[in-house]
Amino acid sequence: MKKKSLLKTLSLLLSLVMMFALIAGCSKDDDKKDDKKEEKAEEKVEEKADDKKEEKAEEKEEKAEEPAKETEAAPDVSDEGFVIGFAQAQADSPYYVTLQDSAEAACEEAGVDFRLIDAAKDPSKQSQDVADLIQAGVDLVILNPVDSDSCAPAIQSSLDSGVPLITVNRPSNAEGSVSHVGEDNKLMGKTVGLAALDLLGGSGNVEGKVIIEFMGGAGNNNTNLRSAGFHEAFEGEGVEIVQSPYCDFNRAKAVEAAQDLFQANPDVELVFAHNDDMAIGAMQVAEQQGLEGIFFTGVDGLMEAVEYIVEGKYHVTTMNDPKLQGQESVKVALKILAGEEVDDFVDVGTQLITADNAADYVSDEDFATQVKD
Known part of the structure; x- marks a missing residue:
């Protein structure tokens, strides 16, 4: 009887050991499955992150590859015999000399006559200058105001005569100019x-x-x-x-x-x-x-x-580029003379120049043509 009882006890213990081993084995399998699931989930997250990085990199590359925007070409009015008058605020400034010279060069390139008159910083003279240009038969006036408040009579001369007028560099506080070309x-x-x-x-x-x-x-x-x-x-x-x-x-x-x-x-x-x-x-x-x-x-x-x-x-x-302003003012003028619509304000943009990039501008042949004295 004792032997039978001992055998039963050993059998029960063996069964229990086997059951625990089976449970442990299943638990390890589950852990392995969970680990694999986690690994796959992590791989998917990493793949998505990599995909996003690649997409962003591709977007940057595409943007970098985009060609620079070219300014719209001026209409050809060379056969029309147009005359553009330029009413300058002051010709004693190297900046304004560059402005008027670039406008004159743009007119010459477009086959349009250019007439310059200098107010020598006198608002009253400038008002008369515009009236004189109109009287002389110009088809459009480009006005660089002596100051923004005193050019109302000049603009009124334009309105009364029907000769269009645009401002460049300095805007006018008086209404009536067709467009303004400059920077913010x-x-x-x-x-x-x-x-x-x-x-x-x-x-x-x-x-x-x-x-x-x-x-x-x-x-x-x-x-x-x-x-x-x-x-x-x-x-x-x-x-x-x-x-x-x-x-x-x-x-x-x-x-x-x-x-x-x-x-x-x-x-x-x-x-x-x-x-x-x-x-x-x-x-x-x-x-x-x-x-x-x-x-x-x-x-x-x-x-x-x-x-x-x-x-x-x-x-x-x-940069408050006088050369570009002169060129763009003539381009706007030519569009007006050709009967095209123009914006009220044409912003030619600006760039900061510091020790980090100044040498690049000095070595730029086009930029270096600016008047210095």
Whole structure:
């Protein structure tokens, strides 16, 4: 009886051991299955991630391969005998010389006569200049206003005569021009402002620092917008911006103003001018006075300024391309004369120029044709 009882007990124990082994085996199989499922799921996630990366890379490649947009060609009106009059604000500025020269070259290429008249910064004379051009029989007037508020009589002459008028570089505050060709001046001011903020140490690190701003012209939209954009870049930063008297975008006047401004603000760390010409004048005064460590920034992309950036004397400018504006203003004029529709505002765009890319502009033969003196 004892043997039988022992055998039964051993048999029961053996059965239990086998059952536990079977359960353990099944559990391992399940774990392996789960591991395989997890591995497959991970592979799928990785594959999807890789696919997305490849798709993004392909999209970037496609975008990179897209050809640069070409500006629309001007209509051919060479057989029409058209005459375009150009009413210039001031021919004593190298920037405006480039503007008028490029417009004249574009007219010559298009087979259109070009007539230039200079207001010499006199708003009253400019109004008469436009009237005289119309009286002389021009078919369209390109007007670079002396200032944005005073050109209403010139535009009224256009409306009264039926001779279309477009503005270039400086817009008019009076209504009646068919189109305006230029850049976004507020954006240019802000672009230079943000670059200037970085030069001074970046956001949060400029409180109490002094900036001198050389002002362009009273009542001038370019002045107001460039100033507004620059100030917007420093909003809430706690800097002190000292504004000069209006220097009319003129280097000699900026030089005169800089003499006193540097004396009154010996701790100035950065100069911002509404054009490169004024900023260069201020830079030259600083050199004469032995002042060091001042950053000089401006607007226009004047070749002289770009060369000074390469030398390390000047620091930031933004392209306000007079050559392109002259060309585009003539292109818009030709479209109007051909009876085509044109936009109210033709933005020719801008680019920031710093020590990182100034040398590229200097080596660009087309850019290097800009007037420097």
